[in-house]
Amino acid sequence: MDDRSLGQRHSNIPIFIPHLGCPNDCIYCDQKIIAHQAVAPAPEQIAGILERHLTTIPAGTWTEAAFFGGSFTAIDLSLQEAYLQVVQPYLQQGVIKGIRVSTRPDCIDDNNLDLLSCYGVRMVELGVQSMCDEVLKTSGRGYDSRTVRHSCQRIQAKNLQLGIQLMIGLPGDTLARDIASARESAALQPQAVRIYPTLVLSGTKLAAMYDQGRYTPLDMEEAIRISKAMYLLFCLHDIPVIRMGLHPGPELQNPGIVKAGPFHSSFGEMVEQAVFRDHAYKTLQSFHDSFGIYDELCLHVNRRDLSKMIGQRRSNIIWICQQMGFDRLDVKGNLDQTLGSIGVGRGDEPARYVLSRRQYLEGLSW
Numbered sequence: 535m536d537d538r539s540l541g542q543r544h545s546n547i548p549i550f551i552p553h554l555g556c557p558n559d560c561i562y563c564d565q566k567i568i569a570h571q572a573v574a575p576a577p578e579q580i581a582g583i584l585e586r587h588l589t590t591i592p593a594g595t596w597t598e599a600a601f602f603g604g605s606f607t608a609i610d611l612s613l614q615e616a617y618l619q620v621v622q623p624y625l626q627q628g629v630i631k632g633i634r635v636s637t638r639p640d641c642i643d644d645n646n647l648d649l650l651s652c653y654g655v656r657m658v659e660l661g662v663q664s665m666c667d668e669v670l671k672t673s674g675r676g677y678d679s680r681t682v683r684h685s686c687q688r689i690q691a692k693n694l695q696l697g698i699q700l701m702i703g704l705p706g707d708t709l710a711r712d713i714a715s716a717r718e719s720a721a722l723q724p725q726a727v728r729i730y731p732t733l734v735l736s737g738t739k740l741a742a743m744y745d746q747g748r749y750t751p752l753d754m755e756e757a758i759r760i761s762k763a764m765y766l767l768f769c770l771h772d773i774p775v776i777r778m779g780l781h782p783g784p785e786l787q788n789p790g791i792v793k794a795g796p797f798h799s800s801f802g803e804m805v806e807q808a809v810f811r812d813h814a815y816k817t818l819q820s821f822h823d824s825f826g827i828y829d830e831l832c833l834h835v836n837r838r839d840l841s842k843m844i845g846q847r848r849s850n851i852i853w854i855c856q857q858m859g860f861d862r863l864d865v866k867g868n869l870d871q872t873l874g875s876i877g878v879g880r881g882d883e884p885a886r887y888v889l890s891r892r893q894y895l896e897g898l899s900w
């Protein structure tokens with residue numbers, strides 16, 4: 535289903551189509567903000583958006599047009615066609631390789647999926663949010679997990695790629711429920727997953743609950759811990775997690791919009807740093823068990839993983855030194871080390887012991 539070559543850079547051109555006048559009532563949704571601040575572009579404006587982005591995307595990048603922000607399949611059918619039509623010349627020329635759209639699980643039917651396929655849509659991303667019926671109900675999503683499963687099957691039956699978006703920290707949510715949602719989602723074998731911590735946006739029902747003390751958002755530490763557990767689970771199943779944390783667009787950056795919740799522009803990076811920290815800790819423990827050496831140690835990672843290994847303001851290195859009683863711990867980045875793997879050596883010597891990400895994942899207790 536994907537002709538991308540291994541390691542090829544991927545870029546989505548985001549086209550924000552807010553679902554104005556959406557009849558649903560999700561408690562965290564900021565429809566008023568959407569209605570006041572965002573206007574869906576007219577189909578005639580789409581070419582301009584594509585052209586603008588294409589000038590900034592390096593040659594050789596696998597580029598897709600991504601209609602995000604709402605429930606694409608819930609908007610007027612003729613408008614869906616008009617949007618998709620504009621992308622066709624770019625698909626025919628091969629500058630854009632595919633289209634992806636995001637929508638709700640209860641806005642999927644076979645006719646609409648056929649239409650999407652016809653116009654070159656490759657992936658349908660479903661805003662699933664949770665596989666726990668109680669969480670879906672308290673969040674006002676208006677469908678249950680059975681609907682989600684059916685929609686996923688329908689998408690896959692049409693040979694379309696499936697993306698699943700999950701939220702953590704919704705009212706009634708727990709770590710166990712988030713993990714269960716991740717497990718069930720992994721079983722549906724999506725090609726991509728996104729994980730979003732719930733934020734309290736001004737003017738929403740959730741904001742009123744927060745003001746009344748009836749809802750407490752996750753703090754940053756909990757959000758990272760839960761996202762990390764879900765991320766590892768998807769990695770174990772070779773399912774790419776393509777985003778963690780909301781895109782920090784200007785609408786969220788405006789003062790007063792995010793009232794509470796774990797919002798950080800580098801949320802995904804922070805989760806990956808936490809994964810590297812735990813992976814390195816395990817690698818050092820195994821190294822010590824094998825070689826009994828505890829000083830002058832150096833971690834070896836791929837150069838592209840260096841910042842994730844070190845952490846913000848060297849937080850990972852400081853944490854590991856504290857936990858393991860080291861005075862210092864060096865880190866070297868080189869391009870020979872497999873991405874995601876961590877090696878350990880002494881001083882300037884090459885890594886004597888390497889723990890791949892796969893070995894690390896399989897060594898965890900699931």
Ligand code: SF4
Pocket residue numbers: 553556557558559560563564565604605638
């Ligand atoms: S989050 Fe819910 S209420 Fe808001 S636009 Fe999407 S479906 Fe509608």
